[in-house]
Amino acid sequence: MNALTRDLADLVKIVEAKADGKDCFRQKLHLMPPTGWLNDPNGLCQFKGIYHAFFQYSPFNATGGLKMWGHYTSRDMIEWKYEGVSLYPDQPFDCHGVYSGSAFIEDGKMYLYYTGNVKLEDGEFDYIRTGREANTVLVVSEDGKQFGRKQELMRNSDYPNDLTCHVRDPKVWKENGMYYMVQGARTQSDEGKVLIFESEDQLHWIYKSDVKTAERFGYMWECPDYFETEGRKILSTSVQGLEGGVWDARNVYQSGYFLVEGDILSEYELSDYELWDYGFDYYAPQSFESEDGRRIHISWMGMPDCEEYTNLTLEDGWQHCFTFPREVHVKDKKVLQQPVKELEALRRGEERAVSVLEKKGTKVFEAEVQNITGNHFRAVLAKELVLEYVNGRFEMKFTSQDKTSVSAGRSLRFREVSEVRNVRILADVSSVEVFVNDGETVFSTRYYPQDYEIKIEALDAKIAFWEL
Numbered sequence: 001m002n003a004l005t006r007d008l009a010d011l012v013k014i015v016e017a018k019a020d021g022k023d024c025f026r027q028k029l030h031l032m033p034p035t036g037w038l039n040d041p042n043g044l045c046q047f048k049g050i051y052h053a054f055f056q057y058s059p060f061n062a063t064g065g066l067k068m069w070g071h072y073t074s075r076d077m078i079e080w081k082y083e084g085v086s087l088y089p090d091q092p093f094d095c096h097g098v099y100s101g102s103a104f105i106e107d108g109k110m111y112l113y114y115t116g117n118v119k120l121e122d123g124e125f126d127y128i129r130t131g132r133e134a135n136t137v138l139v140v141s142e143d144g145k146q147f148g149r150k151q152e153l154m155r156n157s158d159y160p161n162d163l164t165c166h167v168r169d170p171k172v173w174k175e176n177g178m179y180y181m182v183q184g185a186r187t188q189s190d191e192g193k194v195l196i197f198e199s200e201d202q203l204h205w206i207y208k209s210d211v212k213t214a215e216r217f218g219y220m221w222e223c224p225d226y227f228e229t230e231g232r233k234i235l236s237t238s239v240q241g242l243e244g245g246v247w248d249a250r251n252v253y254q255s256g257y258f259l260v261e262g263d264i265l266s267e268y269e270l271s272d273y274e275l276w277d278y279g280f281d282y283y284a285p286q287s288f289e290s291e292d293g294r295r296i297h298i299s300w301m302g303m304p305d306c307e308e309y310t311n312l313t314l315e316d317g318w319q320h321c322f323t324f325p326r327e328v329h330v331k332d333k334k335v336l337q338q339p340v341k342e343l344e345a346l347r348r349g350e351e352r353a354v355s356v357l358e359k360k361g362t363k364v365f366e367a368e369v370q371n372i373t374g375n376h377f378r379a380v381l382a383k384e385l386v387l388e389y390v391n392g393r394f395e396m397k398f399t400s401q402d403k404t405s406v407s408a409g410r411s412l413r414f415r416e417v418s419e420v421r422n423v424r425i426l427a428d429v430s431s432v433e434v435f436v437n438d439g440e441t442v443f444s445t446r447y448y449p450q451d452y453e454i455k456i457e458a459l460d461a462k463i464a465f466w467e468l
């Protein structure tokens with residue numbers, strides 16, 4: 001630990017101690033920063049039985065600032081314990097941010113790979129082609145509590161030379177005795193793609209190949225993730241720079257996936273890009289395999305560079321949270337997401353109804369609507385958040401776009417779906433996640449109610465409601 005680490009650690013403790021935890025939009029089930037700003041999930045894993053969720057954390061600035069890795073642990077993904085900051089920006093190769101990365105578990109050790117961000121100072125730099133370092137760094141932990149010496153593995157000069165300075169977010173896996181790493185990148189011609197590196201020993205990495213779409217698809221791909229579940233290979237990435245057509249009605253940046261035919265390590269074909277989530281607040285997800293073999297997926301429930309709307313928690317000195325952990329399944333080439341099954345243990349005070357259910361005053365709840373017929377579905381939360389099937393699409397919309405209203409400026413998001421069969425709603429104090437048709441289409445949003453209530457209408461459908 002150097003003097004910078006020591007002083008940063010002291011300063012973080014001081015600002016965290018000032019957070020009184022009394023604000024009204026504090027989440028109950030969703031991970032949020034102790035104070036300040038949270039963005040991407042990092043280093044997600046289950047290690048020696050314990051779940052670890054690290055997060056991009058700017059404790060000193062609720063609008064985003066110097067990034068470090070905050071750390072939560074859990075035995076069940078329900079109750080989380082804050083473990084403090086695990087990685088500080090305290091070395092020449094990561095001094096302007098311990099950026100996103102992943103965990104790889106082998107032989108009882110946790111290997112954390114991340115991007116060390118450095119922004120050089122000079123009025124001439126554009127910070128795209130010049131003025132920025134993206135260093136690939138490894139830290140090894142034996143116990144998930146103490147994190148060893150940082151080892152700088154690669155610098156920009158080790159990446160292919162048709163790239164800008166934007167290369168980041170390593171995710172590592174092992175296959176046929178070799179280690180592989182994907183990283184997101186932006187080329188000199190402003191094309192997003194994924195880079196693949198390979199290594200025999202986790203320390204020496206060489207560039208192998210890239211993965212991209214046939215046509216240019218955005219200018220930057222962030223936070224790549226590659227995994228196989230239920231016999232399907234999936235390449236996930238968060239894409240910046242999609243414009244025109246359908247993209248204009250969506251978020252500024254997107255997070256989605258390609259189904260991969262073949263193998264990204266040799267010959268591959270990518271499916272169309274599908275979004276993980278069609279709501280307002282969703283970016284930079286990451287997945288991991290739990291010890292019981294489930295593919296678990298967690299995302300930042302937030303959106304960078306977004307002028308359109310805001311978060312009312314800013315007044316209380318914090319911003320953003322994670323999505324509730326989801327299980328990813330693949331059925332008939334369809335990717336389905338559902339809250340992890342651990343959630344069900346929290347269900348209390350079950351209420352059941354047919355066609356209509358109305359409930360006032362419950363802040364944290366789950367509602368499940370099954371056997372929907374004739375595409376008849378409408379739910380209104382806090383009088384202003386409407387979930388509705390209309391004209392061949394499922395919509396999430398707010399009736400007021402006032403920046404101080406329930407929406408804090410959010411308007412409308414939708415996806416065209418041919419029918420609605422079932423809907424599951426998971427609401428926390430200031431967030432709502434909606435799983436349509438067994439989780440084939442998902443919408444996530446933050447919201448800021450004064451009065452909590454929900455009314456669900458779905459003719460002849462079976463409705464169940466639980467407080468959580």
Ligand code: FRU
Pocket residue numbers: 039040056067099100101115168169222223283284304
């Ligand atoms: C995605 C991202 C990553 C980067 C991190 C920095 O939200 O831009 O690409 O590593 O955030 O906080």
